[in-house]
Amino acid sequence: MRPRCRTLPSCIPTFTHKSTNTADSFSTEETDRSCPFIGSALRMPELTYRQALNEALVEEMERDDSVFLIGEEVGEYDGAYKVSKGLLDRFGDQRVVDTPISELGFAGLSVGAAMVGLRPIVEFMTFNFSVLALDQVLHSAAKMLYMSGGQFNIPMVFRGPTGAALQLAAQHSQALESWYAHAPGIKVVAPATPADAKGLLKSAIRDDDPVVVMEGELLYNLRGEVPEGEHLVPLGLADLKREGDHVSIITHGKMVHLALQAAGRLERDGVEAEVLDLRSLRPLDVDAVLASVRKTNRAIYLEEGWPYAGIGAQIVSTIQEEAFDYLDAPVLRVTQADVPMPYAKNLEQIAKPNVQRVVDACRRVLYRD
Known part of the structure; x- marks a missing residue:
């Protein structure tokens, strides 16, 4: 049976997402919504x-x-x-x-x-x-x-x-x-x-x-x-957004997209980075975190918040306690600078995490810097 196209109220606009640079910026452009069928190919509808x-x-x-x-x-x-x-x-x-x-x-x-x-x-x-x-x-x-x-x-x-x-x-x-x-x-x-x-x-x-x-x-x-019909994501379950063997980039929220961009750049240098999206910060999917680290033996945590007492501090502590013997390098963190967010555009870009900082952290734990 062919699934029917999703129908939405006409009042809801549709947009497309474009990544314009290596930082975490997002631009939008209004566009028409299309049916989730291209020729005979079947795919889930986009929202x-x-x-x-x-x-x-x-x-x-x-x-x-x-x-x-x-x-x-x-x-x-x-x-x-x-x-x-x-x-x-x-x-x-x-x-x-x-x-x-x-x-x-x-x-x-x-x-x-x-x-x-x-x-x-x-x-x-x-x-x-x-x-x-x-x-x-x-x-x-x-x-x-x-x-x-x-x-x-x-x-x-x-x-x-x-x-x-x-x-x-x-x-x-x-x-x-x-x-x-x-x-x-x-x-x-x-x-x-x-x-x-x-x-x-x-x-x-x-x-x-x-x-x-x-x-x-x-x-x-x-x-x-987005799957049609009854779509539930359990709380406390992480999601592997990209598989890799050399280093684990563990992250959440908007930073997932930054991590995927960094993984793409690292791939050009022969580095296969794994991107683990926690999705749930509490309860935490500790098993998924440890499984990734035991596989790659190296990890960084990427988050948008400040470094002091951040989510990354908890993740690093968990890895050190539960998977220390598997580590080939210290776990590093990439965060916002430990300052109030500046208003000036150039200073804001410096304060926020960006792709280059993630790439540099991965190279450090791989001893390639």
């Missing part, structure tokens, strides 16, 4: 990252009446990045709730809703603003199951964009994954592709614990194949 998230929201809200979306401008404005486009018309203002500019207020309201059996999806316009709600995320959502002796699950999602975009400066360019992954009681995922964005968000909505979904701010226009 943008934002469309995949939108589709996950639609499917889960249709599946479960207890699911609702809440946040600033998620309704009338369709969300800051148009992820919730069309949802207000489809589900009404009781399930797509516009709020005042009060992250602490609507996060706390949502924790209470989760305590009485609803499944809130809280959208932060950016995770930089989520720190205003950290009291409710850390002290209420993360701890309620434990402090109530198992009486109250908190089945809710906190989602929104994270990381640097283009010259948004120090207060709007932070990658805060490690802040949330540090706390027991919270699950944290960082999808890098449209397929993972849809599958992880659907799994997060169905999970009975609070889940933080960190969406790369420059990924919303990225296109990729």
Whole structure:
């Protein structure tokens, strides 16, 4: 049986993704959507990252009446990045709730809703603003199951964009994954592709614990194949994006694409780099990390956040404790510089991880620098 082409609401735009240089920049160009058949060849349909998230929201809200979306401008404005486009018309203002500019207020309201059996999806316009709600995320959502002796699950999602975009400066360019992954009681995922964005968000909505979904701010226009139908990606399961034998580049989120670019450049020098996308930062797929390191005997961790107490520090510690005898070189990290993000474009590019820094780190662990 031929699968039918995916049909989307006409209000949802389509985009194409172009990588323009060796840094992690993304440009977009509006384009027409095509059928997923080219001649007789059969392939999965393509969606943008934002469309995949939108589709996950639609499917889960249709599946479960207890699911609702809440946040600033998620309704009338369709969300800051148009992820919730069309949802207000489809589900009404009781399930797509516009709020005042009060992250602490609507996060706390949502924790209470989760305590009485609803499944809130809280959208932060950016995770930089989520720190205003950290009291409710850390002290209420993360701890309620434990402090109530198992009486109250908190089945809710906190989602929104994270990381640097283009010259948004120090207060709007932070990658805060490690802040949330540090706390027991919270699950944290960082999808890098449209397929993972849809599958992880659907799994997060169905999970009975609070889940933080960190969406790369420059990924919303990225296109990729997404399976039709019921597509779930389990939390806590990494994905091998590229196989290799010489060095493991372990990473997550937007940096996956930087890692793949670096692996392509290394291949020209005869180096086969493996790219492991964690996808889930807590719970962590330790088995996948160790399997890759035991295979290549060398590893680097690439992340967009700061180096001090970052996700990479945890990964390096895990490798040192569990796979030290397999290492032929120290594990290195490539991160943002340990400074607030500059506004000036040239300084921003210096502060952010880039392909050349990843290539140089791989050469160092291979003793080729």
